[in-house]
Amino acid sequence: MADDPATEILDATYHALCEYGYANLTLQDIAAETDKSKGSIHYYYGSKDELFISFLDELYERFTDRVGTHNGDTPYEQLEGLLQELLTSDADSSLRPFRTAMLELTAQAPYNSTLQKRITDFDEFLFEQLRAILAAGVDTGEFDDSITPADDAEYLATTIIGAHTRHVAIDHSSDQLYNMMTIYIEQQLLADKQPEVAQ
């Protein structure tokens, strides 16, 4: 999987993070996932903080690839696809340890400005993807031209982040929420609104 030592260390960080969580993670735990010593990890990354910043940079690349790829022929289909990707992936149980560790990193952000900058980048990227899809849909006439894409993107982004927090913290499934967001999009955002039916 990893061709160079730095990438191997980041892969090992991912596995160790999912296994132990962030708070108690040591460079020793990460070294144990590789054929390297703790000392050689120090050679590449001076501290746990420095390693995690590189790790988050790598994750950000993967996140932007995944969330920035809009599958679907129209903005509405792209929005549905993105919500499905971000919400119904709960069923993928391998994702929960990772999201758990990400919530820990998010909770540490207020104490560490470099970390906070990275967490903000993730948030802004998600917001911007949502905003761009909504704006494109207004342009094509698929979404109602009375909506303000930035406002609705803000609303959607906040709800997605809340769903991830609840998924991790109290093991709450996002399936019902995904259904509600679909109804919201149909009734509030689409230009050709669906008839209101009992939810």
Add this chain to the structure above:
Amino acid sequence: MADDPATEILDATYHALCEYGYANLTLQDIAAETDKSKGSIHYYYGSKDELFISFLDELYERFTDRVGTHNGDTPYEQLEGLLQELLTSDADSSLRPFRTAMLELTAQAPYNSTLQKRITDFDEFLFEQLRAILAAGVDTGEFDDSITPADDAEYLATTIIGAHTRHVAIDHSSDQLYNMMTIYIEQQLLADKQPEVAQ
């Protein structure tokens, strides 16, 4: 403020938590906020974990008092009041350190089942207040009788939790979100829907 030693220790925990955060907090930090020794804190609470469970139980009492008191003459007014209480209180800067510490506790919940039980209690109480207000509004005819109170309560609760996460992690204000949620309630939940206007 504190009449008995246990209450004094819980008050000190609140102040120390806001100052240092959860991850790095020691019983010594808490003792420093009182006229007690670390040893006498141990006498009342066997461990940091045990102290925090008592602390969360105390907070839960205050939370249920605050969120369970519905100010407003009708369910719609009560819902607006609750959202205002939970979202626009961002402006109260004294709340941010506390919410920051609560997010840390939330992020630790997956690793500690006793803690997770408490965090779940907060979540369920919020959900149930929202559900009860919506159900009451359907009964009085103020809210549309095609809504399913549990589904809309789930949506609102998730968005509120997302707003708190973003407020803490990236210092994002919830003001715009509060406006959007007000529009959502007017257009989706009220029986006598407001005319749609540009947001």
